[in-house]
Amino acid sequence: MTALDDDKPVPRGQLTIQVIPLPSDTSANGDVYAGWVVKQMDIAAASTAGRISQGRNATVAIDRMEFLSPLRVGSQVSCYCELVDIGRSSMKINVEVWTLDRSAKTPRKVTEALFVFVAIDEHGRIREVPEQAH
Numbered sequence: 001m002t003a004l005d006d007d008k009p010v011p012r013g014q015l016t017i018q019v020i021p022l023p024s025d026t027s028a029n030g031d032v033y034a035g036w037v038v039k040q041m042d043i044a045a046a047s048t049a050g051r052i053s054q055g056r057n058a059t060v061a062i063d064r065m066e067f068l069s070p071l072r073v074g075s076q077v078s079c080y081c082e083l084v085d086i087g088r089s090s091m092k093i094n095v096e097v098w099t100l101d102r103s104a105k106t107p108r109k110v111t112e113a114l115f116v117f118v119a120i121d122e123h124g125r126i127r128e129v130p131e132q133a134h
Contacts (some may be wrong), residue, residue, distance in 0.1 A: 009109060011078070011080040011096050011098050011107075011109075012080060012082050012094070012096055013080035013081045013082030013094065013095075013096060014048075014080060014081055014082070015078055015079075015080055016044040016045075016047055016048060016079050016080065016081045016095075017040065017043060017044045017047070017078070017079045018076060018077065018078045018079075019040055019077050020074060020075065020076055020077065021036060021071055021072075021073055021074070021075065021077060022073065023073055025073070026073055030073070031070055031071075032070070032071035032072070032073065034067065037067075037071060037077075037097060037110065037111065038062070038065070038113075040077060040079055040097070041079055041095045041097060041111075041113060041115070042059055042062075042115065043079075044079035044080075044081050044095055045059070045079075045081055045093045045095050045115035045117065046059065046117070047081075048081040048083065048091075048093050049091050049093060049115075049117040049119075052083065052086065052091050052129060052132065053091065053117070053119035053129050053130070054130050055119065055120075055121075055127075056119070056120045056121065056122070057091070057117045057118060057119050057120060058117060058118055058120050058124075059115060059116070059117055060090070060116050060117065060118050061115070061116040062113050062114070062115055062116075063113055063114035063115075063116075064113065065111050065112070065113040066111060067110065067111045068108075068109055068110060068111060069099075069108055069109070069110055070110075071099055071110055072099070072101055072102075074102050075099045075100060075101045075102065076099065076100040077097060077098075077099050077110075078097070078098045078099070078100070078107070079095055079096070079097055080095070080096045080097075080098065081093050081094070081095050082094045082095075082096075084114065086129055086132065087129070088128055088129070089118050089119050089126045089127060089128055089129060090116060090117065090118050090119075090129070091116070091117045091118075091119070091129060092114055092115070092116050093114070093115045093116075093117065094112060094113075094114050094115075095112060095113055095114075095115055096109060096111075096112040097109070097110040097111050097112065098110065
């Protein structure tokens, strides 16, 4: 992003999933549960980690999350994933969540977090991540 784009933020990474929260995903106050958002982020990051590791993987850590704005029922929620680092058996994937409200013309960022995964074998033991083609 350049200085000219600072007033027009855009998602980083690849669009991985889009979903719409339903009334059953909200609290008694009508707000979408934070846990619902984390679940969508974990699904998106796990999908990315699965492609990278070419198999099973497990979430081992989620770095700090801060919610910038609320999610509304019926809004289109998009998760964008960006591979940050690959270790011998681990993958760090940044996930950004953006939402497009029904009456809005532009999306807004909701939250982001760094998810750490490890590749695992069929027995649940840690294995190496296959070498990546560049």
